Structure formats: structure tokens, C-alpha cells
Amino acid sequence: MNWGKTILLFLIITLLATFSLFSLLAVFQNPKSSNSHNNQPAIDPWITQTIPSGGSIFSVLANQGLPLKEIALLAFSFGDYIDVTTIQPGDTLKILLSEDKQHISKMMFIQEKTTRHHFTVTGDSLSYTLEALPVQKRKRILDGALQGTLDATLLNMGLSPKDKQAINNGLEGEINFSRDARNGDGFRIYLEEHLFEGSVLPGHKIFYVEYRGERTGNHELFRYQDKEENSVLNGLYNKEGKSNSTSGVGFPLSVIHVVSSFGKRIDPFYGRWANHQGVDYRARYGTPVYAVANGTVSCAGYQGGWGNEIRIKHPSGLSSQYAHLASMSVRSGQTVRKGQIIGRVGSTGRSTGAHLHFGLLKGKGFINPTNLKMVGAEKLNDTQMVEFKRQQEVIKAEMQALLNPQPVVASSSVKPGKQNKHKS
Template sequence: MYLKHSQGFGQAGVAPTLALDVSLVANPLKQVGSTVRTRVSKSLSRIDDIELVVDLGRRIGSREWWRGLATCTALCVAAGCFAPGFRPLEAPSGPVMGEAEWQEASASAISPLAYGGDTGRRMAPTEAVQRLADTPERPSIDLVATLGQGDGFARVLGRNGVGESEARKVAQLVSGAVELGAIKPGTRMELTLGRRPAKDAPRPLDHLSFRAKLELSLAVERAGPDLRLRRIPIAVDETPLRIQGRVGASLFQSARNAGAPAKAVETYLRALGQHVSVSRDVRSGDRFDLIIAHRRAATGETETGGLLYAGLDKSGKGAKNVRILKWESGGREQWFEASGVGQTKGTMRMPVAGRVTSSFGMRRHPLLGYSRLHKGIDYGAPYGAPIVAATDGVVKFSGWHGGHGKYVQLAHAGGLGTGYGHMSRIVATVGQRVAAGQVIGYVGSTGMSTGPHLHYELYRNGQAINPTSVKFASAPQLAGAELGRFRSTLNRLLATRLNNGAAPVQSAAKEEAKDEPKAKVADKGEPKGKSAKRG
């Protein structure tokens, strides 16, 4: 309809042609054809005047508008009639893959590991792959193994390809030089495995080397059919590490800033707390002095041990300096003063952090309603607060004890004993040796109790006494040859130089050895302005 002008049916283009035909040809048939074409042309012209695509936004309500609306409605209805239904199409699904099929598909995928493939298989070969008649054998394999926490020495070797019998033999050789349990976790082992005699046999161990201790490396080497162990000693310097500095705003932070390990500083504060109050007596102008066990190998590795010596130089006039040394006496390590006097033992500690709610003596029982002797002291404390041993002792009883509920009784030296009642939970067991300050249970309200508290008793030869009336102390004293060794060790440690090459702090150890209470160490040769030094 829109191409009528280009096809020769338009009025402007057709009229001259028809006129030419009429004027030149007088054939009647041609005249009939000309008449038909004229009528068709007029009909098409009338159809062309009909506007099929009506703008429904214009001339609303006219005949053309209603005709366009009817056309649009008819088209919409026809489209709806030919629209497909909403019922889903049914199609057969494939069978569910089994475990074997899934493993095969995972191994045959392009990137099986990227999608969680864990079979360890390779991609399936194609027809272009040619199988080798015999796989070439590597002459040797170099491996690095690491000893894990709680791991076994022979287990590590077996896990890295060493045969079971050969791994046991190597472990036996190594155990002759160092205990297998003493090898630290994380130790790296370098292994060399040789050519195996058959495809189904494990590779023989040709070489094994590792650092057994700071001062010793071990190597296991093959000599023909046998294995031999070679020890490689390493020179180690055991000069202690000495750290000094001013206390400043915080003793702990100043010592840490000076280079002291955190554990050594914690030990220093606990040892110092036996002689002075760290929070009250230590001032910012005081100087701390720590000597720590330290070992340095010729290969550069270092090991830092525990605290050997703790010192504190007081800045006030007439203040007593602290000089204490860790010493083993009677099979037990403890801190001794420079005069040879050990730590005070036996002083009763408060068994729980709380307040006294009922003292020792006659009182009216809150549950029974009559007066009777209260054989201890009640400490009010929150439920679950830790209860500690008042002094060193052995657990004599642990369990339920009538009105005391959950109860623990300790036996101490000198015929003394202590009891702890109304616990919520007991930690100590019968026969256990506990130290002063060690947790033995937790506050509760078991037995005849009106609320969470600790009932604390003190006995002397089986008779209950007032716990506040007993104050006893005992301190070991070194003498004779042991005192001489103690003084020699102290002098040697105090002669330790600092790392900056300054002269060592000269100690008046001879004066301190005379048991003078005001022993003092001169601070000579120390450069001024240095707040912290490290040895």
C-alpha cells in the first residue's frame, strides 16, 4: 500500500503512460485493460486515504478515533489468543551421578581444584597421549620436614618417604645423642632420599641434618649399607643479659622498653614484691637492674632464659636497696638476699578477697537460733571468687563436711592446720601439696549457710584458735660452703658488663656478705643521661 507510487500506480506517474497507449494503440483489448487499471488505481487511492494507524491521543471521539480503538482492541485480543500457556514444559532429567561418576567428572574437569576437586587425580588423557613403557626414576629427592607439636621423630621421617625400619633405626641413632622428646617443635629437618631398588620399595635415606640443640647439630649419613651419626658441636656464649634503667612512670613499661622480655619482667615484679611494695615504695627516680640467662650460638641464634638476679636502687636518702638472687636450696629454687637470707615463709595470707562478716568467738547461729562458739572467721565474697591456701601445706581433707558443706582442710608445719568451708567447687585433692596463694576452691554457699561466703578456720594441735592471733614467719639462712658458692655466684653476676662497653657496676658484695642490713652497691662507671641499658 505504501509502495504504490514506486510501482507505477500513482496518478502522477500513470496518467501519461495511459494516454500514450490510447493515442498510439487502437486495440480494443488494450482499451479494456486500461479501464481496469484505472478502476484499480481509483480503489487503491480510496484505500490509501483510510488511516489505519490512528493516533488515539488526537481527535478523541471521532469516527477515525473509534476505528483506531477497535483496531487496537482487535490486535490485542488476537495476540492474547495466540499466546502460549503458563504450564511448565516437562522434560526427562538425567540420572543422579554416583560417587564414582562424580570423582571421574571432577578429575576430568578443566580446573577441578578451582571447584573443590580433592581427588588428587589428573585430567583424563586423550587419545593423543602415549604411555611410557617405563617411568624414569629420579636419582635423589631433597625434602624439608618440620617436627610438629606432639609429633614423633620417626613419624616425621615415615611421613616424608623413609621406610619404617630405617626410620626406627635413625631415631635410635639420634636418641643416643639427644633425647627425642627434648627436640623442640618446629625443628626443620633436611632430608635426601636416594634411588630406590624397586618401584614398590621406599627410597633409602642418604642424608639427614637438623639442629638438635642450640649447641649441637646432628647429621645422619649413609656409609655403604649402614647409617652413621655425626655430631657437629656449635660454640655457645652463655654470658648473661644485663638490663638497667630508671623506673619512670611505670616499672613494667620501662623494663620492657629497655629490652627485657615480658616473662622476665613479670618474674622480677613478683620477686621484688616479697621485699617492697611495688605500688607504694618504688619511685620514678629508682633504678632497676635485671640479669637474665642468655645464650648466643656462633651461628647467630639466641636463647633467653629466666631471671637470675633482681636489683632495685632506691633514690631516697637512707632507703634500703634490694639485691636478690635466685638460688636452689634444699631441692627448691627461691630468692635469697645478698646476705644469704631466703624468702620469708609461713606468713598467713588472706584466703579470699572479701570483708569480715563474722569474727571468731561466741555468737548466735543465724540458722540454729542459739549461741555457740564460732570456730573461725567468715569472709563475705561474691559467688565463685577464688579461695587460696593461707600458707604452704598438704591437703588433709577434701569433700563434704556436714554443716561446712564442701570443705577443704590443710595441714601445715608446727602442728598448724587451716579449714575452708561452704565452697561451691573444690580444686584441691587429698594428699596434694599446695603453696601459699595457690587456688584450692571457689566461694559458694553449701552446707548450713545463708549466703555466699568463706568460713575460714585455724587449728593448733587440733584445737581451734583465732586466726587473727597467729603471726609466724620463717626464712632459710645459707651457711658454710653453700653461702660461699652463693656469694661467688652473686659477685660473678654483678660483674656482668653492659652491651655498650661501659664498665661493670662494681658491687660491694663483700660488705653485703657480712649480713649488714644496709648493704649498698656502688654505681660506678655508668654514663649519665642513659635511662636504659642492655647487656
């Protein structure tokens, strides 16, 4: 296995070396071609660099032959705007040099296809803007019939594993699938997909799920959308606002934005590959951190690279870990309830910016915390229910409009659309 890795690494290095050689040749040939074709559009003045495996922003900048002082300033300031723990091989850095080629005047960093991070360098300072490229949104109704398992049926319809999971989790609490589901049972899904440059981006926003079978009866789920775009409450609930999930595990933050997931990644400090033993959530300094389940605090203190760290031992035998905290409001030995505030987000220890590192331990080993089925709320509260009822009506009206498009006719007698129920 180690040999396989070594060979793979060797191949990658060889490939990179070949590419560098080619790009070098291209640089030497460019002046000629630009002179001979004066009427051609100018060559792209941006230098485009892909972060190589094992590379870093620093190494990419150093390859441009720029003064070390400038590189240090830029590489350092970069971390004020980009969570450097998210930098992956394949991310793109575009650089625009000054006239004398001694300084960088602009940089553009591209991670997700749909966002651009722009940096402008003026003397010793850096200004930053984030540009979100417009994505096209398309709402669709998918009608299907059960063939084998629900999982397989949904995947066959082109839904992503994550979408499939959300639908499955929602229906599981409503329907006893192994006992009552039958091939040919019908279902309807109303979702929104995002398109960028003609292709569908992964992950849908699911607004509505209906399942109907002779033995199962009819079941409907609706999406609840909180004011916060990434609220942990967002998701599918039944009409009464129950989330159908009884895992008993909550989220450590009320708004979730994953910036680095479990597994391999580039070490933000040294640019080497390292194993990331948890999930990083982006959050502002001081954001409350919650215990994900009932338990006993097994440690709460400063632990080297973890900074201020809390570990909670749960009755399930698992322990949860919360690191880089600005402050802690629990002590070792104390019992905590699920949802209790245990501390505040910070950047203590070996951290490059405010974030929560959330880990999960089984015995002494770290396991992937996304294996936990975390639930924002088992039941929406009264205030949320008022809003949820309103959203259900909007969803139903939108679906009705999609199913029965009204002809655009100047008519005074618009009849209510006939309920073409279960037409599939």
C-alpha cells in the first residue's frame, strides 16, 4: 500500500515537472507569437497557477520570483480573508504583476466555481472583495414510482446522495418502509436546482416530498427555511413541524458553514498533507457553542494546538470535542444538557482565524463527526410554526402554478386550476 502511494506520488511529480517544462517553453514562445500577430487580442496578463498537491499559497507566490518581503506580506494577509484550512490542490490563484514585474498588483483566488475572491495590493495593504457569480435557479417537480428501494429509485432519478439522505430521513419516521412500501408506490418531489455555465451544480434545495402507497397512505414533507441561509433548522418537516429524526444529537452551532471536512487536507501552517481529525465550521468570534447531546464534561482547558478545548463524554460512549474556543463556560466534571451553551467561538491554539473545530471520539480515536445524524430541531416552536404554515402555502401555490400553467390571456373569469392529483 505504501509502495502504491510512493508510485502515485512519483507519477504526480513527473507530471507536474512535465507541465512546468511545457509552460516554461510556452513563456519563451509567447513574445514571438505576439509580435507576429499584432492584430490578435492581447495575451491574458494574468498568471494562472493551480495549487499543486503539497503546495501552498506561499510556494505558488515564491515561484513567481518576487521579493520575499512581498510574498510574506501577501501570504500572511491572505489568511485574514480566506480560511486557509480550506485550500485544496486544484484551487486556482491568478496573479497580475505590476509593470516592473517586481510586485503583485492584483490576485484572484478561485475555489468554488461560482465565487471569486479578489485582492488588490496597494503598497503594504491589501483590499478584498468577494464576487458571487450569478447562478441560474430552476424549480422542478419530479414524479416517480418506487422501484426496489427508495434509495436506489432516488439515485436513478439523478438525485445526489445528500438529497437522497434528506428525503429518506424525512420519510423514515412517517412510513414503515420494510413493511408497507410496494413497488409502484408514487412520490413527488419539488426542488430547486442551480445551474452554472449550463451544468447543474451538485445539491438541490428540496421544498416538498409526497409519498403515496396503498398500504402506507399519503405523507407530505415541507421545507422550513429560517431567515439565516445556513441555519441548522432548514430542512424537511411534516405538516405539524416534526422533523422525524430522533437521533437526539444537535448541532454545535445554530448556523452551519463547513469550511473543512474530516480527512486529508493541506496543513495550513506547513503546506504538507495532514489528516484533519474533525470538521471546521466558520463562525464569528463569540458565537455561542452548544453541547450536541447530554453528557459529562471530561476536560475543559488549554490544550496546546487545540487552544481552549472542551470534551464531553456522552452516554452513547462517544465523546464530542470543541476546539479553538475564545471562552469556556463549563468545567471538567460538570454535567451538561443538549443545546446548553458551553463556550464561545475563537481562534486559540493552532488556528488561523475564528472557527469551531468539532471532533468526535470513539474511545481514543477520532471518527468522522458527519457520521452523526445531527438534527437542528425535533419540533419547530410556536413562532417558527406560524412562519412554517405560511411557507407551506407558498410551496403549494408554486407547485400548483408549475403543474397547471395558466395561459396568459386577458380574461376576467380565471377558473381555479383543476386539481390534477397524482397525475404521473
